[in-house]
Amino acid sequence: MLDNAGIKIALGEKISCEQIEGINDNMNEAHYHEFFELYYLESGERCHILNNEYIPIKPGDFILFPPYAMHRSFGRENIPFKRIVLYFYTDQIESESMYQKLLNNCGYYHCNKNNSFSIHRILEMLLAEEENTNKFSNEYRKTLLNLLLITILRQAKPEERVNDKNRISQIIHYIHNNYKENLSLEILSEKFFISKYHLSREFKKRTDKTIVQYINKTRIMHAQRKIMETKKSLTEISHETGFASLTHFNRIFKAETNLTPSEYRKIYLCKKENSLA
Structure with missing residues (x-):
């Protein structure tokens, strides 16, 4: 639809x-x-x-x-x-x-x-x-x-309304607005005044993902968009989406999509060319 x-x-x-x-x-x-x-x-x-x-x-x-x-x-x-x-x-x-x-x-x-x-x-x-x-x-x-x-x-x-749900929503919102920054369970627990154990448990309950898994998935979704919509190098994109190194970016991208970033870009460009043909 x-x-x-x-x-x-x-x-x-x-x-x-x-x-x-x-x-x-x-x-x-x-x-x-x-x-x-x-x-x-x-x-x-x-x-x-x-x-x-x-x-x-x-x-x-x-x-x-x-x-x-x-x-x-x-x-x-x-x-x-x-x-x-x-x-x-x-x-x-x-x-x-x-x-x-x-x-x-x-x-x-x-x-x-x-x-x-x-x-x-x-x-x-x-x-x-x-x-x-x-x-x-x-x-x-x-x-x-x-x-x-x-x-x-x-x-x-x-x-x-449940207060824990409100706080998890705020943390999710924060991750999406700050995915470029250094994020971790420790940093988020300190920022939102919630214990690491409690945050881990409640976040997993709400999203079915750990904090690290959710951060990685968010960063990869933004990276996919940049790969499709810009001509920036993969090194630039890895840096702009919060990854400390290109190696780490490649590894997480492959784990999330079953493709390397370069393979993903190549497939996208081929599909784009075929649609214009």
């Missing part, structure tokens, strides 16, 4: 909303975004995996995914569904305090009828504004977005 909202975001939009109907549209692999995603189910049924947690949702429910959270969606065979998805960057959130509260209240929402109606109505207004090129359209969409977020935060139930 074509993700038009995702395409608009990739082309520079800061907020994008889309309504889609589908059937048997299942994601086999988890993915993440650099921005928030709100997934509102209008009809049918869907299941989501968010950081290895299984979440079934029904019409009127929604999930708020924070940046860099691994997730995927799927459903039973031949069950049609209709959903609205909203993508938005953090710089569109009105204030830092709202951003922090939003980050701490991500996850699954099962709303009462009134709250669900209010949220759905604002999403419909964002959809209607999606193709509007009139003056102040961007400002209007930002206003609608923040109205939506305030509506969500007012009906959130912080007592149901």
Whole structure:
């Protein structure tokens, strides 16, 4: 299924909303975004995996995914569904305090009828504004977005949120923003005031990966992007993605992708040439 909202975001939009109907549209692999995603189910049924947690949702429910959270969606065979998805960057959130509260209240929402109606109505207004090129359209969409977020935060139930989950989300966010820097279990435990043992256990529980595995995977994902999108040397890319040496970069890249960086670039260039032929 074509993700038009995702395409608009990739082309520079800061907020994008889309309504889609589908059937048997299942994601086999988890993915993440650099921005928030709100997934509102209008009809049918869907299941989501968010950081290895299984979440079934029904019409009127929604999930708020924070940046860099691994997730995927799927459903039973031949069950049609209709959903609205909203993508938005953090710089569109009105204030830092709202951003922090939003980050701490991500996850699954099962709303009462009134709250669900209010949220759905604002999403419909964002959809209607999606193709509007009139003056102040961007400002209007930002206003609608923040109205939506305030509506969500007012009906959130912080007592149901788990502090450890919030802290792990913050650590994941930190890794993605600082993958170029020197990162380790010791450094992260000191920065976030959590014991190494507790951090290791809770991080593994949330992500199914150790801290080192997650850091390496994040760095390799960024390296793959640089290999495809730039002409930089592999030595430059290894340095820019946080690896201490080219040898270490080659070893971790091969472990993650079953290819060396040079093999990966060669295959990508061949595919690119064939597509242009």
